[in-house]
Amino acid sequence: PAVAAVLPAGGSGERMGVPTPKQFCPVLERPLISYTLQALERVCWIKDIVVAVTGENMEAMKGIIQKYQHQRISLVEAGVTRHRSIFNGLKALAGDQPDSKLSKPEVVIIHDAVRPFVEEDVLLKVVTAAKEYGAAGAIRPLVSTVISPSADGCLDHSLERARHRASEMPQAFLFDVIYEAYQQCSDYDLEFGTECLQLALKYGHIKAKLVEGSPDLWKVTYKRDLYAAESIIKERIS
Numbered sequence: 037p038a039v040a041a042v043l044p045a046g047g048s049g050e051r052m053g054v055p056t057p058k059q060f061c062p063v064l065e066r067p068l069i070s071y072t073l074q075a076l077e078r079v080c081w082i083k084d085i086v087v088a089v090t091g092e093n094m095e096a097m098k099g100i101i102q103k104y105q106h107q108r109i110s111l112v113e114a115g116v117t118r119h120r121s122i123f124n125g126l127k128a129l130a131g132d133q134p135d136s137k138l139s140k141p142e143v144v145i146i147h148d149a150v151r152p153f154v155e156e157d158v159l160l161k162v163v164t165a166a167k168e169y170g171a172a173g174a175i176r177p178l179v180s181t182v183i184s185p186s187a188d189g190c191l192d193h194s195l196e197r198a199r200h201r202a203s204e205m206p207q208a209f210l211f212d213v214i215y216e217a218y219q220q221c222s223d224y225d226l227e228f229g230t231e232c233l234q235l236a237l238k239y240g241h242i243k244a245k246l247v248e249g250s251p252d253l254w255k256v257t258y259k260r261d262l263y264a265a266e267s268i269i270k271e272r273i274s
């Protein structure tokens with residue numbers, strides 16, 4: 037039974053504060069997204085990798101695929117939010133696009149283009165759990181305590197750090213469950229939601245299993261993260 041992956045790569049990387057979207061920023065002269073694609077390609081049981089990029093970056097992405105000889109990649113147009121980009125990727129996999137050579141997988145992995153250090157063991161863990169529960173995602177312990185500010189900028193309440201987790205990527209879903217959830221959900225969800233597991237839970241009537249991720253799953257967000265990525269890559273090749 038087939039497994040495919042959807043990689044949202046249509047963001048502009050505002051928090052990084054550089055003109056180039058972070059997924060295309062060079063790390064040791066190679067665009068960040070190329071490392072992420074490489075990490076997924078190493079996993080032989082991932083059949084198709086669907087990458088969502090903006091029209092503006094489509095040609096650049098094709099160039100990267102060619103230059104670094106990436107395999108099993110299909111490109112789709114990104115949406116204005118991450119959820120919309122993912123939805124476009126799922127539509128391409130659903131097999132109801134007339135010119136699509138993709139076929140519907142049993143399980144779909146969703147992974148950010150800007151988390152280059154994903155490893156096979158965590159991918160396998162989320163896929164195995166998704167088959168059993170319907171949905172699964174990697175989590176990490178919280179670094180900082182999460183608080184809720186009130187409207188006047190004072191502390192409303194804080195969450196007990198040990199009882200909460202950070203939701204990371206990758207996540208995996210039974211394809212029919214997550215595709216149905218995206219079709220059912222509201223425009224509000226697609227605009228403001230940041231959590232695919234939550235959508236699956238709300239519209240999919242499944243359980244979302246949480247599995248331990250590794251520290252290197254962190255998302256490249258700020259400029260200093262590019263230096264961290266660089267030093268991890270150097271460490272791995274030495």
Ligand code: CTP
Binds near residue numbers: 046050122148255
């Ligand atoms: N993403 C996407 N389509 C969007 C917005 C985001 O495919 N409309 C992707 C990003 O390219 C990234 C992933 O979703 O791979 C995680 O999002 P995030 O880290 O928030 O990236 P950006 O939105 O690009 O960064 P920022 O929020 O700092 O602008």
Ligand code: MG
Binds near residue numbers: 047
């Ligand atoms: Mg964003």
